[in-house]
Amino acid sequence: MDEKITSRDNARIKYACRLSASAAFRRSEGRFFAEGRKLCPELAKGAELEILFYTAAAAEKCPELFGLSGQHYLVEDHVADKLAGVPAHQGVFGVFRTPVHTLDEVKAGGRYLALESVQDPGNVGTLLRSAAAFGFDGVILSEGCASPYAPKTLRASMGAAVQLPVIEAGEMPPVIAQLRAKGVECLAAALYHSQPLGAAQTAGPGGVCVVIGSEGQGLTEATIAACDRTVRIPMTDRVESLNAGIAGSILLWHFRGAGL
Template identity: 30%
Template structure:
């Protein structure tokens, strides 16, 4: 295993300090890198051939047993560096109370805006100020599971590369393009290309089950948890839909609503 590097013990090590800084958004934006914590996410990234700079692991944990198939593929000329580190470094580079004994340093790989327009009948989830990282991660996961073309994160939306967002995606960010954009510029361009901009509103009278998600490209706009879509974005929607509720509940969590709508679009398009 020629990619194996020397053991790092101290949290004061320059490399370890740089990794820990990636828990802060400004350093992620400055370096174009982010952290992936835990066995599942690291495996998902390796399977997806995502660009990884390094994989740090607790040498005494035995975690490498779960990565034997990946280690056997290493030829020393490509792939991430595998670096044994102390449990203290693992804890320093994690926000979880009981961190898993492995994490990876990944490079950002943002898609181009043209990715959004490439599909003949695209289905894109557009997030307008969704602030909770768990909600953003869950919507990315639902988008990937329902076969959506992409996810767009508008201004005011939680950072995709926040560790909590990353954990909530459960690796789905490796399987669906996620793009950050100014919705006030992007949505008019989409409308000019004949794409339906569909908002979500509790005031809408139009049921999502009556709307035709199948015949053309649809961008589904999901608003802030408390206030919904911003007035500027709402004005750009061609129509709004609502999820009918026969039981007693004021509304659905935005991630739950997104899941219902994305899978309704999938049902119409496939089944």
């Protein structure tokens, strides 16, 4: 029988809560925290599950949890409330080892998404999910982006954060230079001095990287200048712009993988 945790002050519970709250702590530990009956098993397909916490009610509803790897702990409801931070939760929580990916994995002929300072975790999670859905080979995040392993981002990505390589890089212009050196064409999403998306050809033999900025600020001038071309999504004048999650998903669909 799995060990039972009855105290909110248990060291493992405090550790998991720190992972949930702090991006810096997640980076230093090389681990992240997630919550959800569907999300945790999905994440376990692409990241090593080290610790699983579950309530008695969750175990009754999801007996398949016992087939997951890692150390398992039954937690009382008030302990689960602390892990979740809110009273409404699904009673399943996990501590995972963070996958590590680098720019060395970028290959000519691939499809990539690069995000510059997209701070909203919902948008980052949505774009990770869209990139996985449309056959992209990886996602590159500049400094200033929402953490792909923050709880809100994980919920929005529905496990996509471990379904494809997610590379956390520094400033975007040097990253673009590295991709172009490998033959990957880099396309900046911006309104000015750009061609309509319909006129933009799909990825050539060298591959493509779609580069997207935040909804409020867009891409920096330095990043736009570093890219090969600039593209825009044609729209009516009824709206000024689309949010990054929607705009990026349209671009990703346009440059989707073969057979989709």
